[in-house]
Amino acid sequence: MFLKKKIQDCVIIGSGPSGYSAAIYAARADMNPILFTGFQPGGQLTTTTVVDNYLGFSEGIKGVDFMKNCKDQAKRFNTEIINHSVNHVILSNKIRGNHRIFFSTEKCIESKGLIIATGSRPKFLGIHKEKKFLGLGISFCATCDGFFHKEKNVAVIGGGDTALEEAIFLSKFCKKVYLIVRKDHLKASKILQKIFLKKNNIDTLFCSKITEIIGDNFLEGINIFNHKTKTNKIVLISGLFIAIGHIPNTEIFRNELDLDEKGYVIVQKGRTITSKPGVFAAGDVQDPIYRQAITSAGTGCMAALDLEKYLYM
Ligand SMILES: Cc1cc2nc3c(=O)[nH]c(=O)nc-3n(C[C@H](O)[C@H](O)[C@H](O)COP(=O)(O)OP(=O)(O)OC[C@H]3O[C@@H](n4cnc5c(N)ncnc54)[C@H](O)[C@@H]3O)c2cc1C
Incomplete structure (x- = not known):
């Protein structure tokens, strides 16, 4: 069952720093993003006490408060937030083809653009x-x-x-x-x-x-x-x-996208472009090295800009 009649421009999977950063940039570029929060609304930072190293918070900020601010900011620009996990995707191989994103039982959204911001989980x-x-x-x-x-x-x-x-x-x-x-x-x-x-x-x-x-x-x-x-x-x-490892949250992309041997989404060097047209990846899901909130937010911004270029230029 299709939740929306219209084909969307931008669906974002994940509600950590990369997902909300992508949403803010996409919304401000008129892409009307829909964002799925998934099993951990707010992402990994909601499991920590104080975030002391994110730029702009001179006194530090509680992880949950930081992520609430991110959500409120994305909502201010009319991001549609769906409190569900995506359980299945069918990704198109065609340029500006429609990707199908399934959630709940049988519900589906079609979108030309998809930003994967599903993060990882520490072992x-x-x-x-x-x-x-x-x-x-x-x-x-x-x-x-x-x-x-x-x-x-x-x-x-x-x-x-x-x-x-x-x-x-x-x-x-x-x-x-x-x-x-x-x-x-x-x-x-x-x-x-x-x-x-x-x-x-x-x-x-x-x-x-x-x-x-x-x-x-x-x-x-x-x-x-x-x-x-x-x-x-x-x-x-x-x-x-x-420090015994992280598991990227990519189970639903296993047969749809190129992943590395540890399961991270492979993106083009210095970009967020994945192996499928119109599908971009940001944050920890494509980053086994830095794994920081600020780098995740940075690549979330990059993914929205890469998608904008893909859709309109
Ligand atoms: C305890 C702890 C403390 C940390 N402290 C700091 C710190 O002080 N400073 C710092 O810079 N970094 C810190 N980090 C690292 C930081 O949290 C991560 O780098 C950052 O959260 C990654 O952001 P992300 O958006 O890529 O993904 P995540 O924050 O991992 O969010 C992933 C999102 O994807 C969603 N998702 C996953 N699968 C699905 C699905 N199938 N459908 C829909 N949604 C889905 C999840 O629900 C979640 O919302 C800490 C990490 C941990 C675990």
Whole structure:
């Protein structure tokens, strides 16, 4: 069943910084965007306490307040917001062809332009108190939250490139960084390992996993189990950085678009253009590297401008 008789110019899937940024630019360019909020209205930032590194907020801002502002701004320019997840898409191969976006049971919208802003989700360890302490000591981003732990002890969990980058970054201003690695070796690139090994305030704990998060109202420490020596060790830390990977939210595009081996949408270098005409991708869904609110918002703007060019020029 078609929800609208008219074929739309712009549908946006996702309500994080990239989705709302795209909506504001698209609405102001008369593209009358329709935006789907999905399973997490407001996106990942709604799961954090304070956002301190977004330009223009000199005192920082709560994640939920920031995302409410983004939504209000998009609504001020008449973005139509649909509180549903998209469960299926059929993407056209033709220039200015119609893409079909299905949501709810059987409902569908047709649009010449589609902006994918579905973000990604960080992998959790799956242990007790992990979600409770998100923003209260537990973080997925050292660039975002490392600053709060100056001169303190922290831990990073993971053995890949991201984990090492996080540990190296934190070692510059934290007293001590524990790197907790499940295996007996690092899988990060050799070049990163070389830089990493020069840091004398990083203590690497191989063959280890966290069995308990300690603290009542915020993180105070962790219990670590070494599966080789079968011993436990408690370390007191103010911050725990989980760096075991992200999963891009691209399940519904799997057979419709070119994705990389990890599932990220492939876009042309420096652009938001995907493998299908009229389909653009912005934010974390196409970015395994930076994963910041400001870069997401930036690429949301780019996607709307790329779509405008596609439709009218
Ligand atoms: C705990 C935490 C703290 C963070 N702190 C900071 C920080 O301080 N500073 C910073 O710059 N960055 C921070 N980040 C990273 C930042 O949140 C992300 O880079 C940013 O939110 C990515 O924006 P996005 O628009 O690409 O996607 P997301 O914010 O991931 O939003 C994706 C949106 O897509 C929707 N969606 C997904 N699938 C569907 C579907 N099938 N149908 C419809 N909608 C769908 C979701 O509901 C969601 O609304 C943090 C991340 C986390 C997890």
